[in-house]
Amino acid sequence: MTTAPMSLPRRLARRPQHQPCRPLRRGDVAVIASLTLLAILVLVPIYVMVAAGFKSPAQADASHMWELPKSLDFSGYSGAWSSLGPNFVNSLLIAVPATLISSMIGAINGYVFAKMPFRGHNVVFLAMLLGMFIPYQVILVPMVRFLQEAQLYGTLQGLVLVHVIYGIPITTLIFRNYYSQIPTDLVHAAHVDGASHQQVFRHIMLPLSLPGFVVCGIFQFTNIWNDFIFGITVVPNPDSQPMTVALNNLSGNFSVDWNVVMAGAVLAALPTALIYVFLGRYYVRGLTAGSVK
Amino acid sequence: MRLLRTSRAGGGLRAPAAPAAPVPADASTARRARDRVSWWRAHRFQVLALAPSALLLLIFVYGFIAYTLRVSLSKWQGIAPTLDLEHPIGKTYQVLAETPRFQADMRNVIVFTVLFLALAVIGGLIMAILVYDTMVARGLFRSIFLFPYALSFIVTGVVWRWVFTPSTGANLILDRLGVDHPPGWITDPRVAGDVSGALEKVIPGGDFIQVKLGIPLALIPVVIAASWQLAGFAMANFLAALGAVPPELREAASLDGATWWQYQRRIVLPLLWPMIVAVGVILAHVSLKSFDLVYAMTGQGPGFATDVPGIFVFDQTFRALRWNLGAAASMVMFVLVAAVILPYLYRRTLKEAR
Numbered sequence: 083m084t085t086a087p088m089s090l091p092r093r094l095a096r097r098p099q100h101q102p103c104r105p106l107r108r109g110d111v112a113v114i115a116s117l118t119l120l121a122i123l124v125l126v127p128i129y130v131m132v133a134a135g136f137k138s139p140a141q142a143d144a145s146h147m148w149e150l151p152k153s154l155d156f157s158g159y160s161g162a163w164s165s166l167g168p169n170f171v172n173s174l175l176i177a178v179p180a181t182l183i184s185s186m187i188g189a190i191n192g193y194v195f196a197k198m199p200f201r202g203h204n205v206v207f208l209a210m211l212l213g214m215f216i217p218y219q220v221i222l223v224p225m226v227r228f229l230q231e232a233q234l235y236g237t238l239q240g241l242v243l244v245h246v247i248y249g250i251p252i253t254t255l256i257f258r259n260y261y262s263q264i265p266t267d268l269v270h271a272a273h274v275d276g277a278s279h280q281q282v283f284r285h286i287m288l289p290l291s292l293p294g295f296v297v298c299g300i301f302q303f304t305n306i307w308n309d310f311i312f313g314i315t316v317v318p319n320p321d322s323q324p325m326t327v328a329l330n331n332l333s334g335n336f337s338v339d340w341n342v343v344m345a346g347a348v349l350a351a352l353p354t355a356l357i358y359v360f361l362g363r364y365y366v367r368g369l370t371a372g373s374v375k
Numbered sequence: 376m377r378l379l380r381t382s383r384a385g386g387g388l389r390a391p392a393a394p395a396a397p398v399p400a401d402a403s404t405a406r407r408a409r410d411r412v413s414w415w416r417a418h419r420f421q422v423l424a425l426a427p428s429a430l431l432l433l434i435f436v437y438g439f440i441a442y443t444l445r446v447s448l449s450k451w452q453g454i455a456p457t458l459d460l461e462h463p464i465g466k467t468y469q470v471l472a473e474t475p476r477f478q479a480d481m482r483n484v485i486v487f488t489v490l491f492l493a494l495a496v497i498g499g500l501i502m503a504i505l506v507y508d509t510m511v512a513r514g515l516f517r518s519i520f521l522f523p524y525a526l527s528f529i530v531t532g533v534v535w536r537w538v539f540t541p542s543t544g545a546n547l548i549l550d551r552l553g554v555d556h557p558p559g560w561i562t563d564p565r566v567a568g569d570v571s572g573a574l575e576k577v578i579p580g581g582d583f584i585q586v587k588l589g590i591p592l593a594l595i596p597v598v599i600a601a602s603w604q605l606a607g608f609a610m611a612n613f614l615a616a617l618g619a620v621p622p623e624l625r626e627a628a629s630l631d632g633a634t635w636w637q638y639q640r641r642i643v644l645p646l647l648w649p650m651i652v653a654v655g656v657i658l659a660h661v662s663l664k665s666f667d668l669v670y671a672m673t674g675q676g677p678g679f680a681t682d683v684p685g686i687f688v689f690d691q692t693f694r695a696l697r698w699n700l701g702a703a704a705s706m707v708m709f710v711l712v713a714a715v716i717l718p719y720l721y722r723r724t725l726k727e728a729r
Binding site: 116206209215221280329340344347366 | 505522523526635705
């Protein structure tokens, strides 16, 4: 699990140089046909979800799930928003602060690991990194007891704290990779000029860190928004639960119309989907941070 | 940074074991104090920067795992918390191993991991090679394939549950195609390829296992949903690795008369192998931890056909209040994940640093 997040788009963009445009051959047609088929298969569940959300209650029976909506009906969305709206806001109130705080901590840690190696830094790094791979089931009981003692059980602040702590390994990893791409000579030069470590970090590293924060921020936001296990164990009160937990409850409630459930699924998917569509380039850098050497 | 590092305190000359005179002792104490000050001055930033995170993770990861281990060895069941040790120690683990539901969970998670790895890695590989090779709309296809990764497992589970509910979804299409007996998908309790009868003959004490050892059919839709969500992740990583394949190799191969298939099989695949292993390890650990997707899509399934350890821990701990049993099962999960991830992490961080 290491190192340099790389710029995927740049590498792909380089390719046409060595393979100049040429007329399509039979092989190319086969490639495009297979890709189209695969894309349709991948999009089928998305279609089902989006189409169902726009169906009228009369058409909102799962036995009509493949049909296009007969008319654009927003009752599914208004129904979903009236029951999931507060939870949508909860998820924002959890994910935004937790993302900001854990990214900041990750930047400081990542700077130390990338630019100020000390004896045994690899062991410390490995020990910290392990925290992002553990199955969270193995810490849930002490976590719940701790939050109860700290009067944070069932609160949004409690969930923010949990996400910040268990976000530290991945944010540290992303920033370590990011900072190791920045030339160390920059740091040396600043030290020669008499800058302290704090000054180097604040005045040289942080101003260069915006892309790192974007990568780390959208990755963390997606992780936290999509979290389920902490949400369901730490918050028993339905009004304070995050979006994923509320959606799961809604979907298990068989008195709720199917178009409402599917509209709810679209709402739950919307923030991360929008981030993906508009910031996809940074998104890929975050996710390959895990495995790219 | 090497320049700024001072030598570590206490690493100086080692005096022979002679009774030290009072004056040199004072001098060495003073030197050690001075060394300590300069060490602190050189490392102040690192210590202050890392200490809060390191301390938090020490408590919230390692301390909490130790606590869970202690719970798993305790008598704690029901409302009143107790850490009194169970007698004989480790009895809870024996109870766990004999629990049919947990036996089914271990079978399920192993079958699930194998099938899911095969489908997601091969699917991701096909996507990556095709996307890399296409002359048009490369970005579009890449975005479509990766899109499911941005969604929550809960959304995936909620939607796919309806695709594989027998009365709706896939069976509506099969019905239109004239299939008489469509599959029961997530409601099918059968276990295919049951080998437990054969196992009992081979292994003495094989009758200890009370569940059928085979492929639970209801698990297959879950494998498809999980692969749908994560094949794009595999693809993105494979594309990154494909970008590092020297383009000259392709020209050289085609000059030597290699076909498209030979090029992919003999040149691309070996070069991609380290990445395939990396993706495999990451996906395997995701699969061993699986909880959300199964919880939202099928739950325990018919006859625990889709139950996994992640759900078992949750149910035993927070529903049945059998804290020690839940903790023991979570320790099993932890050991499984660690066995997959630790060798990989060790190789990636410690060995490569040398």
